Amino acid sequence: MSNSTSPVSVNPVSQIGKPDSPYVGRFAPSPTGPLHFGSVIAAVASYIDARANHGRWLVRMEDLDPPREPPGAAAQILKQLTQLGLVWDGEVLYQSQRLENYAQALQELQNSDLCFHCDCTRSKIKASGPIYDGTCRHRAPPPAHGYAVRIKTRNTLIEFEDLVQGVYGQNLGTEIGDFVILRKDKLFAYQLAVVVDDEYQGITHVVRGFDLLDSTPRQVYLQGLLNYSTPRYGHIPVIVNEKGDKLSKQSFAPTADVQNSSVLIYQCLALLGQAPPANLLNTVPDAQLRWGIEHWDIQAVPKLAKLPQELPK
Numbered sequence: 001m002s003n004s005t006s007p008v009s010v011n012p013v014s015q016i017g018k019p020d021s022p023y024v025g026r027f028a029p030s031p032t033g034p035l036h037f038g039s040v041i042a043a044v045a046s047y048i049d050a051r052a053n054h055g056r057w058l059v060r061m062e063d064l065d066p067p068r069e070p071p072g073a074a075a076q077i078l079k080q081l082t083q084l085g086l087v088w089d090g091e092v093l094y095q096s097q098r099l100e101n102y103a104q105a106l107q108e109l110q111n112s113d114l115c116f117h118c119d120c121t122r123s124k125i126k127a128s129g130p131i132y133d134g135t136c137r138h139r140a141p142p143p144a145h146g147y148a149v150r151i152k153t154r155n156t157l158i159e160f161e162d163l164v165q166g167v168y169g170q171n172l173g174t175e176i177g178d179f180v181i182l183r184k185d186k187l188f189a190y191q192l193a194v195v196v197d198d199e200y201q202g203i204t205h206v207v208r209g210f211d212l213l214d215s216t217p218r219q220v221y222l223q224g225l226l227n228y229s230t231p232r233y234g235h236i237p238v239i240v241n242e243k244g245d246k247l248s249k250q251s252f253a254p255t256a257d258v259q260n261s262s263v264l265i266y267q268c269l270a271l272l273g274q275a276p277p278a279n280l281l282n283t284v285p286d287a288q289l290r291w292g293i294e295h296w297d298i299q300a301v302p303k304l305a306k307l308p309q310e311l312p313k
């Protein structure tokens with residue numbers, strides 16, 4: 001093993017995983033644009049957690065919404081990951097190639113009478129209360145055109161222990177309501193595709209941003225209905241700008257400057273509570289990642305929803 005602060009890169013970090021390890025993690029970006037710092041920290045956290053657990057780390061491109069995906073964004077994301085030294089295992093999985101699998105899962109849920117058609121408009125739903133009130137659940141005949149497919153939820157608590165945030169629970173029936181798994185525009189909803197693919201790829205650990213914590217009970221619920229296994233989840237704080245808004249395309253977050261990968265990775269390690277030594281800032285990304293893997297303590301990640309991005313010195 002290299003000295004933790006040594007600037008030299010020894011073996012490629014991708015060789016750290018043991019082929020027989022049961023841990024399989026993943027990074028699943030939506031290619032709506034290049035990575036910004038908020039997505040870089042999610043990639044770094046899931047990568048380091050996987051490698052620290054001698055696991056595999058997969059990349060899945062969640063390209064399910066073509067109108068929101070500028071041409072070339074997926075390729076640019078993969079290039080950025082490579083420049084950051086985040087080497088994935090196996091082939092990248094593209095959700096756009098998996099539509100038949102989502103259709104099958106949808107069919108399975110429909111066959112079990114767990115879904116219904118709904119043509120309620122956004123404004124109607126908004127007017128009827130904070131969550132969808134189930135209007136179309138018992139409508140006969142169900143709408144035949146211009147409908148979304150919703151899954152019936154139940155009035156029970158879904159609870160799990162998040163690796164970072166601790167116990168988290170939600171009653172889908174009262175807090176979320178029957179949710180969409182096939183959109184009106186006939187695109188599969190994220191909640192359905194993500195569980196189908198986490199199962200397909202054998203994902204055992206999902207490390208991602210806090211903004212998805214409240215989606216997790218929906219995913220756990222769908223996993224139960226489809227007889228899938230449920231991964232362990234860990235939700236790291238989302239990075240916010242000086243106005244307190246999540247870094248995103250909508251908040252005009254700048255593209256992560258992967259020419260300065262060392263600064264980015266150092267900053268990720270610091271924000272993830274890993275207390276990297278100052279001299280690690282001047283080392284190459286591979287050595288920084290190696291240090292991060294050797295010293296990784298997921299318990300040290302701040303149990304917060306949001307963290308401001310500190311500017312690199």
Ligand code: GLU
Pocket residue numbers: 027028029030062194208212
């Ligand atoms: N594609 C989602 C996003 O970029 C992340 C999905 C996930 O990690 O479950 O926000």
